[in-house]
Amino acid sequence: MQALLNDEENPPDDMGSSSANIRSRFQDIQEFFPDELLGVALPFFVDWLQNRVILVEISTPDKNMALEIFESVNDRGLRLTNMAMLKSFVLSRIKVPDRIEAANGAWRKIMNELQDVQKNGDTEFMKNLLRAKYAETSRESGKGSTPKHFEDIGTAFHKWVREQSEGNLGPDGARGAIPIDSPSDL
Secondary structure, three states: OHHHHOOOOOOOOOOOHHHHHHHHHHHHHHHHOOHHHOHHHHHHHHHHHHHHOOOOOOOOOOHHHHHHHHHHOOOOOOOOOHHHHHHHHHHHOOOOHHHHHHHHHHHHHHHHHHHHHOOOHHHHHHHHHHHHHHOOOOOOOOOOOOOOHHHHHHHHHHHHHHHHHOOOOOOOOOOOOOOOOOHHHO
């Protein structure tokens, strides 16, 4: 932050990924800040920003909680779909930033192609893929029966994938059904 404040060209060597991200977003602001808001308009913009915009910091003790918060809150004000939350989870498993971008592009391309074939084609494809490849149980008939893999995938497959991949132990003590250590494992 001190380097940004002092307008230093070269970032510190010990800068972590969060600091590098802040620096990059600051450079984005410098690059894309509209000229119309400079000069005499700037104090009005600053006043609007200070009095009309609320910035909230949300911190979490671990990555799983951060993912849950992401699923609950988003910047568009729209309810996130199962596919959006699954994509977030899968991409969060990638540790190399360049690979995240490449995987995101590939994901978008494939999902758009599936949507072009059929409305909700991406969601239907994912449900069918997960059921065919991983569903080991389905609801038994009878009163009081509980949903199993097949039904859980049909209603909230993003949650099912996360639960199954994080090594959660099932009632039989077995590890989750999906050993996701990288996006290619799905």
